[in-house]
Amino acid sequence: MTPPTPAIIDLQERRWPLRITPPVARRLRDELGIDLLAVTAPPEQNPFVRLSNDQYLLSDVLWSLAQPLAEARQITREAFEDSVWPVVDQAVEALLDAVVASFPEKKRAGLRKLIDAQNAALDRVMERMTPEIDRLVDAAVDEAIEKVSRSTPTSSQTP
Numbered sequence: 001m002t003p004p005t006p007a008i009i010d011l012q013e014r015r016w017p018l019r020i021t022p023p024v025a026r027r028l029r030d031e032l033g034i035d036l037l038a039v040t041a042p043p044e045q046n047p048f049v050r051l052s053n054d055q056y057l058l059s060d061v062l063w064s065l066a067q068p069l070a071e072a073r074q075i076t077r078e079a080f081e082d083s084v085w086p087v088v089d090q091a092v093e094a095l096l097d098a099v100v101a102s103f104p105e106k107k108r109a110g111l112r113k114l115i116d117a118q119n120a121a122l123d124r125v126m127e128r129m130t131p132e133i134d135r136l137v138d139a140a141v142d143e144a145i146e147k148v149s150r151s152t153p154t155s156s157q158t159p
Contacts, residue, residue, distance in 0.1 A: 006097035008090065010083035016066045018098035025102070032060050036099050039111060048096070048118065062091055
């Protein structure tokens with residue numbers, strides 16, 4: 001059974017279907033140096049890791065996939081990105097779904113489990129990091145307030 005075509009829904013509620021076929025994947029590999037089908041590759045070559053670490057590459061991939069339809073709709077790259085970037089999390093999910101859908105049915109369940117495990121691990125990392133990030137931000141704000149209050153003359157110091 002063929003799964004529905006994953007799509008990005010942008011801010012104007014336009015639908016951008018994402019379909020990864022071998023020719024599309026080959027074009028992205030040749031033009032952008034990313035192999036979307038290398039989902040079990042080590043981190044340096046893994047497309048999911050690369051896209052999560054390189055927002056410019058992610059933008060290039062999304063544009064490359066949407067460009068034929070964008071041109072038909074007379075939408076520029078800048079207008080596309082302005083409308084898609086605010087919903088980038090949904091766009092990434094659609095891209096991941098499109099990659100999974102490009103594989104034979106028997107591999108899809110395993111790939112979905114792999115993606116879910118990666119997402120769960122990322123969630124755990126963020127849960128552990130958030131209190132530390134909050135503590136560092138609070139300390140930086142407190143330090144800045146302290147510096148400003150030390151450098152601001154009091155009313156008794158002003159002529």
